[in-house]
Amino acid sequence: MPAVDVAGEFETIRRLFAPLAHPEWGRGLKDDVAVVPSKPGHDLVLTKDAIVEGVHFLPTDRLDTVAKKLLRVNLSDMAAKGAEAFGYLLACHWSERCGWPERMTFVDGLRVDQKAFGVALLGGDTVVTPGPASFSMTLLGWTPKGRTVARAGARVGDLVFVTGFIGDGWLGLQGAQDKLSLEPDRIAALVEQYRTPAPRVEFAPTIRDFASASIDVSDGLIADLGHMAEASGVRMEIDLELTPRSAAGQAWFDGRVDEQAALEKLVTGGDDYEIAFTARAADEAVLRREAEKRHLRLSRIGRVTAGQGVVARFAGQPVQIDRPGFTHG
Amino acid sequence: MPAVDVAGEFETIRRLFAPLAHPEWGRGLKDDVAVVPSKPGHDLVLTKDAIVEGVHFLPTDRLDTVAKKLLRVNLSDMAAKGAEAFGYLLACHWSERCGWPERMTFVDGLRVDQKAFGVALLGGDTVVTPGPASFSMTLLGWTPKGRTVARAGARVGDLVFVTGFIGDGWLGLQGAQDKLSLEPDRIAALVEQYRTPAPRVEFAPTIRDFASASIDVSDGLIADLGHMAEASGVRMEIDLELTPRSAAGQAWFDGRVDEQAALEKLVTGGDDYEIAFTARAADEAVLRREAEKRHLRLSRIGRVTAGQGVVARFAGQPVQIDRPGFTHG
Structure with missing residues (x-):
């Protein structure tokens, strides 16, 4: 069913998105497809995440940070698999608030981040919706053949690690909703982390070389460790106090x-x-060196044992966690 | 921001989508990525289309036909480029009307069609939205290296062809909205064409072998010929009476x-x-034979000349068409 759109599909593509196109494989966004040559000796890795206004981002969020977050959450999935991203396809479901200025702001965010992270637009679709805005991205990357790290693969006796810090995203959301009582610059730092998280792309090669299993922490640390435990057929035991x-x-x-x-x-x-x-x-020392080289915090938070599920301890005692994480749909 | 969802992201993936997963490259939908081996001698072709309730499908449409339409419009893009699809990633933005029964209906449609068209699910995301439902798909396919047909490539002197019939989609939309006065079985046929169009996948190899330029007709025949004319730097002249x-x-x-x-x-x-x-x-005769073999109607509707844009004639006279097609966003 046709929809009249203030900005127009073709103008949106030509003026806003074409400048982001991959110079060779994106076909200037003037065709219906992207064509990516096969790369001998490598596996193509694909991931796709969608975000919805009022669910994954706030109606008051500027669209440049929304675009950045969309790219970064996909880059995070890719990095956790030890893969290196090269391009993406994008679906924009614009809402009524998305006129030209807002669309340009969205593209500004993409432009900055695609340069920072070395990826380029390959294609996609732009549509209007009478509801809240939403966006989805398919991100593509390469790994050397057979080297993509899975959720499965953790072995009894392995250690459990996490990069960076845990909880800032959740705290940042509270801050963005004025629910946090802290010094203003603390709140600003947390909100920035919520709006534009830092995917650990620089650690992808290390993950590829040393991780037996991995996952990006998006649903919540406990929930995501649970996914890894289930896929690997093991138990993860962690100490809450060690959470960075x-x-x-x-x-x-x-x-x-x-x-x-x-x-x-x-x-x-x-x-x-x-x-x-x-x-x-046995790899802990080299992992720490690799993290340090990249000025990246790396924390050992527990170990892999026989069994299933996640056991979280506080003061040495197992803790019952009723709701290990949130789901989006 | 977390959203509580009646069906749940993991249950939705595990119970509904995992059975559709590509047996090897989809990782059982238990990971964040799909991993597709590179295929020497081939190019990877990607396309992405999004559809929104109230814009591209009707709020009263059953979700199995919505799923089929989503897959088919992507397959149509792929076929028009001479490429053969093998897998897809899917983003579902479920609305409140999408409980388990509706989600299962959606997956039913996918299951039937992915078998019919020889593709499998590689991954994706499932989220909820407070607005109307929307869906997007990234479809992947292969062509022999360097053989993907572009919008550019039409040469002066070439003939212009179109497969199948033109106008049934628009008529079907009128029928679905009770705006059509025709015999009921005629209306039913048109509405079915609108809801579940038939992508011309069987003609993809012929397109690859013989087309100098091609496009799938989604915005409207005149508008899409215009895209091809622009990309090729030529004019397309067609006779409206020849439209099948x-x-x-x-x-x-x-x-x-x-x-x-x-x-x-x-x-x-x-x-x-x-x-x-x-x-x-010179290739018209062989094109007709290839179409006939597949019981596919093929119509020559015009020719390529020097110049730009599309010239449509009626009774031999050029016609001014104010609004050559609709855009969705």
């Missing part, structure tokens, strides 16, 4: 009375976009 | 007083999902 906190996260934590409840919030909140992975104990 | 009509389309046409106005409706309505292409005059 940023300076702002620590400032929030220091103001809590119930430490256990606070930790549970951080490990179930989601939107972290860190990499949780397992590796042999 | 189905039996139901002809029945509607026979009831019109103003033949020219009726033809203009058919060539601008869109949603046809036929292939419009150009080829050398």
